[in-house]
Amino acid sequence: MWLDRYDALLCDLDGCLIAGDRVLPGARELAAYAGERLWIISNNSTDTPHTLSGRLAGLGLHIAAERIMLAGATAIEQLAAEEPGTGICIYGSDAIKELARAAGLQLDADRPDIVLLTRDERFDYDQLNRAVRQLEGGARLVVANGDPTHPGADGHPVAETGALLAALLACRPGTPYREVGKPSPAMYRAVLARLGLEAASILAIGDNPATDGEGAQ
Amino acid sequence: MWLDRYDALLCDLDGCLIAGDRVLPGARELAAYAGERLWIISNNSTDTPHTLSGRLAGLGLHIAAERIMLAGATAIEQLAAEEPGTGICIYGSDAIKELARAAGLQLDADRPDIVLLTRDERFDYDQLNRAVRQLEGGARLVVANGDPTHPGADGHPVAETGALLAALLACRPGTPYREVGKPSPAMYRAVLARLGLEAASILAIGDNPATDGEGAQ
Structure with a gap:
């Protein structure tokens, strides 16, 4: 699958994986397929990585807090x-x-x-x-x-x-x-530092060109 | 006194007659001197003319509700x-x-x-x-x-x-x-209608050129 070309998938949260407490179509499949290569990079500022990881687990999306980057x-x-x-x-x-x-x-x-x-x-x-x-x-x-x-x-x-x-x-x-949040590069830099990877081998997924697109570049 | 040239004085409230619950210097004297020629024309939108008239009376400023025009x-x-x-x-x-x-x-x-x-x-x-x-x-x-x-x-x-x-x-x-409020002409027009006066014989007093100045013109 073409997703296998990437070492990490940086995915936005609201509008991409979930909308409120609703899991969007294909999100569970993406999470299951990508496994530990899936990261969340979101301008969410009400959750912490731990509270969000727990909330997502309740929705059937299993993403470790260590792979969740939130603006707040x-x-x-x-x-x-x-x-x-x-x-x-x-x-x-x-x-x-x-x-x-x-x-x-x-x-x-x-x-x-x-x-x-x-x-x-x-x-x-x-x-x-x-x-x-x-x-x-x-x-x-x-x-x-x-x-x-x-x-x-x-x-x-x-x-x-x-x-x-x-x-x-x-x-x-x-x-x-x-x-601090997207499109500022702060969260992207933090992910790269944790991964020890070059930006070239990472795919960023988002629904907002002004934040997800601009920030990833 | 030069104020006597005017048939009506349209005075802003906050920053001109009062600031919060504090009467500004000269405001009581102006109100006493101008008497029924003094009108309030204010972007206040929490009071009604009656609640404001009562509140001002408590501060020693006696202005009838009929001569108070408020944006709300x-x-x-x-x-x-x-x-x-x-x-x-x-x-x-x-x-x-x-x-x-x-x-x-x-x-x-x-x-x-x-x-x-x-x-x-x-x-x-x-x-x-x-x-x-x-x-x-x-x-x-x-x-x-x-x-x-x-x-x-x-x-x-x-x-x-x-x-x-x-x-x-x-x-x-x-x-x-x-x-609805200043600088929109709505409140000024309402005062003129009640007064039955020409705009030429009215003095507008305010502390904000963008609202008091612009609206009066």
């Missing part, structure tokens, strides 16, 4: 490696906050050095105002990804980190920020 | 006059929803014909997704104003309707919408 978790890993002990306010899920604590970051909602914005399903008007103040106070902004939406279970768009970012930037136009 | 309440009045009985989903305060009901609009969170976005202090991630679906379903979008922020009590910016609009437009780029 990658942001945590990068910040913890670059600035251990830094005060950070995370707008995000409990799983992501727990990952940050375990990685040695100091969660600080009052005067953080860094504001990390992820797809926070509890984000609201008060938190928007709080984030604006933190940035006014000099905190640097890091965003898991700039995607405004991702495809949900029923095909309808679901608001993503980029939509929350749009509200924040409306309040503070021109605020500089660092983006 | 004006949106309700316009929609009720143009399309009585229309199904509308309002993202906004209880006071604004009550005003809509009293004006004969049908509050409908499921399949509304119109989505009215105001400065909803309870707006959150789930409501963002709900509004996106309502627009996908064909609802028309009306926004109280497009201001991203207004000045708060301590001088810090407070997120306004325009910041919530930015998140919505990030999810549905290019969605057409109707804007």
Whole structure:
């Protein structure tokens, strides 16, 4: 099979393998055929590799946490490696906050050095105002990804980190920020480092030219 | 006094008369001197003229509800006059929803014909997704104003309707919408109609050239 030409398949998650909690046609077959050559590389920022691996196993897709690269978790890993002990306010899920604590970051909602914005399903008007103040106070902004939406279970768009970012930037136009997810090369580089492979022998599969296509190049 | 040249003074609220719950220097004196010639014309969309008049009285500023024009309440009045009985989903305060009901609009969170976005202090991630679906379903979008922020009590910016609009437009780029507040002429026209005056004899006071200046012209 032509897939055998590749040492690794880097596959996007939402819209490629699953949509919400629905497994897309052919995804189980691809996972079974590719086995350990299959990696997930996703702008997901609510899961950690472990919570996602468990969730996918419940859907019949068996992919080890070690082969799952996610934008939110990658942001945590990068910040913890670059600035251990830094005060950070995370707008995000409990799983992501727990990952940050375990990685040695100091969660600080009052005067953080860094504001990390992820797809926070509890984000609201008060938190928007709080984030604006933190940035006014000099905190640097890091965003898991700039995607405004991702495809949900029923095909309808679901608001993503980029939509929350749009509200924040409306309040503070021109605020500089660092983006960790696709199309930034950070997650791709991390996969190559773990694999010890050349990019030439890897196939990237995605449904979004602006993130999956651009990032893979 | 030179103010006596004008038959009416149209004054902005936030940043001109008050900031949050703080009365700004000179505001009480202006209100006392101008008396019934003083009107408020504001992009405020959380109050109704009656709730604001009461709130201002508590701060020592006595301005009758009849001389208060607000973007949220004006949106309700316009929609009720143009399309009585229309199904509308309002993202906004209880006071604004009550005003809509009293004006004969049908509050409908499921399949509304119109989505009215105001400065909803309870707006959150789930409501963002709900509004996106309502627009996908064909609802028309009306926004109280497009201001991203207004000045708060301590001088810090407070997120306004325009910041919530930015998140919505990030999810549905290019969605057409109707804007009721300044700089749209709707509220100015309503004041002129009530006054029966020519625009030439009116002074507009504001702190924002993009809304107060542009709208008054």
